[in-house]
Amino acid sequence: MASTAAKSGGGLIARFRSRIPETTRRDNIAGWLFIAPVLLWITVFTAYPLISSLFLSFREWDPLFTDKYVGLANYAELMEDKIFLLAYRNALVYAAITIPLGLVWGMSVALAVQHIRGRAFFRALYFLPTVTSSVAIAVVWSFAYNQDYGLVNSLLRYVGVQGPNWLGHTQWALLSISLVVVWAGTGFWMIVFLAGLLDIPQEYYDAAKVDGATGWQSLWRITLPLMSPTIFYYITNALITVWIQFEIPFVMTGGGPANATLMPALLLYDEAWDRFKMGYASAMAWVMALVIFVITALHFSLSRRWVNYDR
Template identity: 45%
Template sequence: MLLPNLAGFAVFTCWPVVASFFLSFTKWDLLQPIQFVGLQNYMDLFSDETFIKVFWNTLYFTAVSVPIGIALSLLLAIALNQGLRGMKFYRAAYFLPVVSSMVAVAVIWQWIYNPEYGLLNFLLSLIGISGPNWLTSTTWAMPAVILTSIWKGLGFNMLIFLAGLQGIPEHYYEAAEMDGANWLQKFWRITVPLLSPTTFFVTVMAVINSFQVFDSVYLMTQGGPARSTSVMVHYIYENAFQFFRMGYASAMSYVLFFVIALITLVQFWRQKNHSFY
């Protein structure tokens, strides 16, 4: 019964991973015969100014989107963990963007960011601020993409935090109240420590997903303007399917893999040593 699934996994996952590793040591444009070049592709990466730029763009995207997204998700989960009427509706509403198509989300946010009739600039004009051309500005394009990505994934992290909050025994809070603890002390002394495993999981997944961001960049800015929003996966896509540099794209893919693996291992090591949070 497992054979069809295992066969699909082997053909469409395992084989491409092995093949791309082999291709990372070659030069191949899909038309000419494969030419073995050894480590040349990896060495070229360090002299490729575009690769260095998109690598820093990816770090920028991760450094901004991950902590803000996690903080907002936690606050939202705490708010939606209250026993008030209509909470099920609000939970579903906040989770709706997660299951929405990224194409639909991109279209909506492109309208919101429109410099002439977009909702965001209209709201800014009400308080006397002239909004920028969000998606065509080298300064504001990346923050705009980051905001969209945070909004898209907010509901998923919220749901994970909500499950973690509901797993904290209520008698801890009751005992803290009897000792005279206020809401802030209960949050820092009870909620944060007991949510550490949940926070660790959310952080690891958020970092991995942020390093692999592609769809929001591709749909909203195409990596522009002047590559200010181009990230690693987008540059890999360009080299593989627009420039047909399959070997070079494969090398970049494995560099991305090793960067993600290294960061994930560091996170696990710090969590194991009780120093992550």
């Protein structure tokens, strides 16, 4: 009796197995083994930290002494934290400067460089800051912004203007940093925009010319509408990077003067590693994620009105 049960059980498995070809079974094992290392990395450095950080955000926590469940208290505290709100206000100003300026400047350069001689040279030159570390860029620019001997004010002196103390003055510091970020990003976006421009069929322009359209009309009626997916990508990316900017202000101003250049990520770092308030900092991180998520979702839903995918 027992032996028949075992036999029929074995038969069942054998029958089940026989339905899957041998190669398929081997492929299943091989496939999972090949992705196993990446899964290990994702589990340890992405998935576990993601969950862990959510739990931390509900606690008052530091690595040595404190561990207490506080519910939503961290989040409540954040909403009344003047410095935290200031960091987001600064990020908004920074976004208002860098996003339009980066788009207009990057697009202008891409349009201008498109048909000129020496295109490859200029493309390579503009791209140089993209391969340079943000720290190196920030160090060079923090000297270039020096009030007395810096590059910027020296150039301004040629035209008879006495430049301000760019990084030392609350009125100028955030603008100065924003300009460096636009400067550093131009080459990358120029390449992306150029790729978009090359995708537009030349026939459209030829047809427009036959109909007597000016270059200006072609730009607004052909180029920009057909570039809308690329512009959409630029804005998506910009709306994310605005909230996570760290290196440039960290090196150039450390958030000063008087918190004029304090950014969300800078404050998060300070809370977590200077004051070791890691629970509070985790709550900051989740607010940051939420802000990014909401803005991105909004941007995507609005995109249907202006992004044109049919070529």
